[in-house]
Amino acid sequence: GRPDLTRFLDTLIAWETECIDYLKNKLPMRLTRRQEEAFNAATECYLCRHPIVFNDPKGQKVRDHDHLTGKFLGAAHNICNIKRPVNY
Numbered sequence: 001g002r003p004d005l006t007r008f009l010d011t012l013i014a015w016e017t018e019c020i021d022y023l024k025n026k027l028p029m030r031l032t033r034r035q036e037e038a039f040n041a042a043t044e045c046y047l048c049r050h051p052i053v054f055n056d057p058k059g060q061k062v063r064d065h066d067h068l069t070g071k072f073l074g075a076a077h078n079i080c081n082i083k084r085p086v087n088y
Contacts, residue, residue, distance in 0.1 A: 044075075045077045046073070
């Protein structure tokens with residue numbers, strides 16, 4: 001009945017609050033020296049596997065990373081980074 005619906009909605013609201021709080025506390029990107037060297041040497045987007053060249057129409061080379069863990073994922077075109085699906 002109605003109490004079950006109320007309890008269900010209260011639970012959903014609590015989960016929403018937890019999720020929002022979790023997403024607000026994302027970690028900064030952390031690169032090791034080796035990862036930074038790999039980024040600097042990268043000439044190919046790890047997402048689309050096409051070359052990254054100066055004045056590339058897909059955008060500049062960026063450091064793609066997981067916004068929740070801060071883990072560096074690879075060198076990418078800016079547009080590929082923006083379009084990368086995020087699975088949380």
